[in-house]
Amino acid sequence: MGGAHRSHPLDLPRGRRPLPASHRQKLPGTPGLPKHPRKAGKVSGPTQTPHPMIEALETLVLSLADDDLLIGHRHAEWIGLGPILEEDIAFASIAQDETGHAQAYYQLLTDLGLETPDAYAFRRKPEAFRSAHLVELPNFDYDYGLALMRHFLYDAAEQVRLEALKNSTYAPLAGLAERLLKEEKYHWLHARTWILRLGRSTEEAHLRLKSAMTQLWPYAWALFEELPHEAQIVEAGWLPPSDELRQRWLEKITPLLEETQLLLPPPTQAEVAPHQKARHGHRSPYFADLLAEMTEVVHSDPEAEW
Known part of the structure; x- marks a missing residue:
């Protein structure tokens, strides 16, 4: 899709436990979803409204896919700029994986009769994206400490979600998650290895990582903002509540951050608030330039077939 081709489970309060399968809301059709989801709801004017559960599923899948698409693009910006050849190759490989994972998520929606992967990636308006602000951040002055810390915080979250x-x-989502984890475990291994190595090395390395952590912590916290339609998503048994996933994420990263003396207190609500509507279509100040770069080739000839 480049260019134009281009655990720890937690005990939940009783009120938040997913319903038994026999009590969950079912989607019409076989295997549980409308065959033509864009035509599944009531007619509203000249167009038809999608079934509400399709909207919920699309929101969930887009939040996963858009995160991977954009972090893949940001990682790819390190190609040729890594501090050592091995890291140049590693970030290029991870970028390719993440972009491929985004395509696989989009394909789940295509299989339901929704848009094509290319349409999702290159032909949406900014407010239609469901990415977190963390993955939209540019690489700024190409501070490798910042890149590694984002990699660490994001891939820990991705492990928890998968x-x-x-x-x-x-x-279909459960099966895809099982497959993606086989690649994602290497992303996580790469991230945690470098955070441990640099976090316990020189004073300068530690200070750079601490600075990166301070900058990224509120963005990372907002990875787990409540999704649109989250009540339906949880009731259907598609994914646990966002606050539970955040707690699992914290349990995953806290031991490593404590070992490297990089752990920070939870960010304040004032620090997190600017990034909490990302899943609802509120884009960061950096998104417009990112999208323009990603879609430059497509927009040069919108009618071209590749």
Whole structure:
């Protein structure tokens, strides 16, 4: 898709436990979703409204796909700029994986009769994206400490989400999560290895990582803002609540951050608030330039077939 081709489970309060499968809301059709989801709801004027559960599923999948698409693009910006050749190759490989994972998520929606992967990636308006602000951030002055810390915080979150998605009641999503984890475990291994190595090395390395952590912490916290339609998503058994996933994420990263003396207190609500509507279409100040760069080739000839 480049260019034009281009656990720890937690005990939940009783009120937040997913409903038994026999009590979950079912989607019409086989295997549980409308065959033509854009035509599944009532007619509203000249167009038809999608079934509400399709909207919920699309929101969930887009939040996963858009994160991977944009972090893949940001990682790819390190190609040729890594501090050592091995890291140049590593970030290029991870970028390719993440972009491929985004395409796989988009394809789940295409299989339901929604848009094509290319349409999702290159032909949406900014407010239609569901990405977190963390993945939209530019690489600024190409501070490798900042890149590694974002990599660490994001891939820990991705591990947590995928582990949860393996148990999703939506079988195509559960199966995809199982496959993606086979690659994502290497991303996580790469990230945690470098954070441990640099966090315990020189004073300068530690200070750079601490500075990166301070900058990124509120953005990372907002990875787990409540999704649109989250009540339906949880009730359907597709994914646990966002606040539970954040807690699992904290349990995953806290031991490593404590070992490297990089752990910070939870960010304040004032620090997190600017990034909390990203899943609802509120884009960061950096998104417009990012999207323009990603879609430059497509927009040079919108009618071209590749």
